[in-house]
Amino acid sequence: MSRNLVELIRRHHGLDAPSALDVLKEAMEQRGEITDADRRAAAERSGLPEAAVYGVSTFYDDLLAPRGARHVRVCTGTACFAASGDEHVDALRESLGLELGERDADGSVSLAETVCLGFCHSAPAVRVTDGERDVIDAGPDAVARVLAGAPQAAGEPAWSSTLAEPVLTRPGDWSGLARVLADGVTPEALLDEVKAAEIRGRGGAGFPAGVKWGFARAAAGEEKFIVANGDEGDPGSYIDKYLMERNPALLLEGMALAAHAVGAAHGFVLVRSEYPRSKPALEEAAAQARAAGWLGERFDVTIVEGAGSYVVGEETALLACLEGLRGTVSARPPFPAQEGLYGRPTVVNNVETLCNVPFVAVHGAAAYHALSPDSETAGSKLVCFNERFARPGVYEVPFGVSMGRLCEELAGGLRDGRAIKGVQIGGPLGGILPAERLDTLFDFDALAAEGCMLGHGGILAFDDATSMRDVARHLLRFGAHESCGKCFPCRIGLRRAHAMFAADAPPVERGRLEELLETLELGSLCAHGGGMPAPIRSLLRWWPDELGLAT
């Protein structure tokens, strides 16, 4: 992170200036493209130097693909791939006569890819923006409807809880904050309770939230921030989407409680732009909360929409995006808890993590631990299943249940009599379990022992018709495309790895691949490049014969 650019932005932010990203997005939305005049205007209004604005304008997916009057965005995420390979993408390309990222000559229609829209439960998904209308259609006939000019808004996924008393699927009602305020619970006391509850980050890293809050509380400085990471970029994951759109009050309450414990007066939610319904839902909930007095003087929030970048889910890249900079990862230390948004101490927590806090505020740490009696991990977890399953949707489950129970009993196994070939857990950087290993418990350590991860809790099945070599290529393409470009192993290494699995590539030399995976795992600056080896190693372990390895 450039301290100087952050300082320049901070000085202008204090004057209520928009971020450069805001201005560029506005231009893109209004005119479907970005010109140098727009960049100069963004520099002028945001205080960011012109060159830096140029760099921002060439980083984010939403700013790169030119938009026609009708802008078609096809999802190329893993759930959509698991559902229909590349067929849905090819169908649109061929029928529209456009490559991904192209706009036709008279500007009437454009095609772009997007990852991921969060409709993994009814993949494949396609988003069509036509003037004011912005529709996400999903399902086997979505492409046909889009091509016919009649996209239909897809239905939202089902949700339920297997707990005796739902926690995360229970509508937020501000009772946690109410209790804290009414009982005069001090910030230190709340912090201690959260630490005792051992809430582990739900976004993938699993870092104890209370510990993170403690660092921020102890950091020097009056001005502190709470940032909710709503950039749920993992294809196959739509948990935060559910929370932000159907339970926004719970999230806002969690943020307000975090603010109380840490000593922050303002919060931000970074919402991915691929979830167009999330920001309105959150703003509505915030307005209601203000009216009721839960938000306002003491703590208030700003909802900010992202601009299309997976890596922005990494906390330092996320802060850069909020500041309107390129979403690249920064080396740590300094950690955001010391030096975060605008250089101030900042807590960055995943949306789901924050949604766990109100329960602790009401019921206490012991009750929170008791939610998962078969596990050392406290609290409950939301999981979600992709379209291949018979009963996809969002489910609240305790930790320590077996993967098999989740996949077969809860989600009903695969539809149409298909068999599970492999299950990728936690996102595209998660390991893949073969069917015979579904006895593995759904828990941090148990999954790690199998080269998998809990990640964000998305459970994505590949059926028996899937080529695992195609999976390798798909995952590596995603990885290379989303690389922020800063660190060398990821920037170049993922490109090389992807090329090894190209359709016309020579047989894969396993030794070279293993070396490259080691370089990525040990050398990458963040968990993007660092995590990519995990699923590839799963593929090498369980399906070596499908990968086209050299003998």
Add this chain to the structure above:
Amino acid sequence: MSAPALTVTVDGAAVEVPAGATVLDAARAAGRWVPTLCFDERQAPFGACRACLVGVEGAPAPLPACTTPCRDGMAIDTEDPAGRRVANAVVELVLSELPQAPGPDTELARVARRLGVGAPRWPGEQHAPEPADARHPYLAFQHELCISCGRCVRACDEVQGTFALTATGRGFHANVVAGLDEGFRASACVSCGACADTCPTDAITEVSLLALTATGSTNGGPS
């Protein structure tokens, strides 16, 4: 009242460093070489190249020396085998993205020689060669040689304070441009040359030195 100095060992030798020093600072103070590509002592550490991984006792994996702060009593191994494997791999990957070998006097070439990394064994995509941009009287861009180490951008930011350069694009196609990709002259550039001074591959170099580049290739500027 400044914080007290720390004592660490580097390859077995004790060395004292000021509070706040990084592992790389300690290695340099001990006179031990750690390969770096994105490091410049005039700039804050960046952590992009990952060539500086070293072993630290007690750490499960090698750590990047330039961004890891020293702790009192730390034991550092600058030739940790895994760290060096990564360094070699990184240099090889970087060489593989350039359409021709870097000039023998460039920092990249010198690091590669010292690590014993020869011609890269990676076929596949490279940066597309283009004619050198020498519209400025002194500073020339050879974009295909850019390895996105960020040093030029940071020189223009942290040393000169003009902010005329930026990283552009994402992933493999990341590169560096001046202003709104308008060349040095039309941008805010004040021609201080700090970028050319720090560039490890001659992606930015002096126009007058283009002719002296002894790569034996036809690419890159006036003869």
Add this chain to the structure above:
Amino acid sequence: MTDDRSASTVTTTCGYCGVGCRLEAHTLDGGIASISPALDGPANEGHTCLKGRFAHRFARHRERLTTPLIREERRGPLRPASWDEAIERIAAELTRIRSAHGHDAIAGLASSRATNEDCYAMQRLMRAAIGTNNIDNCSRVCHSPTSYAMRKALGLSGATGSFSDFDHADAAILIGANPTDAHPVAGARIKQATLRGMRLVTIDPRRIELSDYGVLHLAPRPGTNAAVMLGIAHVLERDGFVDRDFVAARTEGFDELAALLPAYAPEAVEAISGVPAADVERAARIYGEAQEACVSWGLGVTEHKYGSEVVQLICNVALMTGKIGRRGSALLPLRGQNNVQGSSDMGALPDTFTGYQSVGDEQVARRFEAVYGRPIPREKGLTIPQMFDAAVAGELKAMYIFGEDVAQTDPDTAHVVHALESLEFLVCQDIFETETTKYADVILPASSFLEKSGTFTNAERRIQLVAPAIEPPGDAKTDFEIIKLVSAALGHELPWETPADAMVEIAALTPDFAGVTHARLGRGGLQWPVAADGADAPILYEQEFTRPGGKAHFAALPYKVPGDAADEEFPLILVTGRRLQHYNAGTMTRRTGNVELLDADVLEIHPDDAARLWISEGDRISVRSRVGRIELPAHVTDRIEPGHVFTTFHFPETRTNLLVGASADVNTSCPEYKVVAVDVRPLGEEPARVPALA
């Protein structure tokens, strides 16, 4: 970043501005292949600007003087001559003039671009070989007020600290300077400090680049700096920021100043200067509240009728608050030329020897006479403006000028030209033909900073080594050699083989340089005063001031109106200054690629004034002052206040200094380049057709 593409690398010191970047000159085949900044340069720390880095090709430009030239008759052509012939001619003429008209009929002008040893040699030539104190250097026209004022207030003529003091300051005031243009590496350092939180107040009629990074900008009318500084002092005193203990123990004269301050309440200052009273208050508080604070200034302070008084008022503010003599609290005048500090330190001045020891001081004079073996006059010699007046009056008959283009850079060009034409004999020693050499009878081809050995002293009082990277071209010689030859021809052998030998003599004669030797300077230089054991002085006045009694002196000097003022006939005020890409007369930079980056002087004018005068961007306009007229293109910008215009003097074709009159600093004769009343209009318009101006 050393480059193996060169045959060798020489570390030297830049010859452009007073920052004094240490540079690595990489040579190949007898020429400079490239230059890079030295990582361990104390002033530049691995950085430099486009001039130091790239603008070195002038050294091999085809217009370089490579042979002595003689002009047989006034306004006649120049012809090449041998060194022997040229030197003989000089010796013969100067000797003749001296016999006929006396020692003081000859004057010398030392180059502030040349080394300390060159300047020392020149002043010894003038004093010992010729027998006159008529020697001056171009600090006369830039920081002579600083020198005068700081010696008066504090004791020594130089910055009290170093550039690195900005790194330790919580606040700073920058007045009458634009370092991102004129001292780029210092400007970059200041900018980084502001981004780290140093609170900068800029004071300048224009909004300079650093104003965008500072917390407050004051735009006083040109010529009203004194009122602003007195206003700040008023608020500091009123609001309890005076360090009473410091004032009592280490200063004198505070009561007289205190008696003056009531007249400079912020409202009164606003009436004089146009700076809002609230801003005067704020500026004072920012400075007063800071733990450590620096004040830095440039020619926007000194090149005024009362410039030397304003510098004293600046010293007042630091003395009142005790923000001096500590790291982070320094007074830092931004000396312009690479060796303007040194040329004065070396005694190339009419009233002082080396180290500002007075020529009238009997003890000192005797010491110098003993070493030189010649009598030296006790009366002060002529300053540069006095030299021109004396030439016009027929009293001064000959001048020996090296490394300065007075016909382009000195004020009142018409008067300067008249003076040069009035001389019987003019010797110019330079690297190119200039506006001044047009009037020379003998021209000697000299060396650039890349071709000589010696030392420069930068704005931090840091004496740094200069080492030759290449040879002077053709038959050109180093200035040091040439002065030795001339002196010898005049009958006074200068007894040094090398510049290092000259420095031995300088050290012996100057207590402040007692421990200076080339060997000791090493890579980091030494900041004078340097004790005999080599200990140098990064921070001055830690314990005491070098004035009699050890105390600093407050100056109770009221505001007085500048020498020129806008009136009906000349309604705008012109300020002159520099741009990044060129250096002063542009002698060097105009012969490099820099000309591609900036190739003309333009007049900056505010949109309101431009509209009123029917001037659009790029129009060629005429600018007329009480003494002259020029034409140049207009640049419309709102970084300047209405009522002011700004231009540079880098291109001889523009002849900017035709406009500048005789008004000068009352104590030092530094010309008032910064307040020139002018009339501006599109070309071709008759006065009668110009609408009445508000």
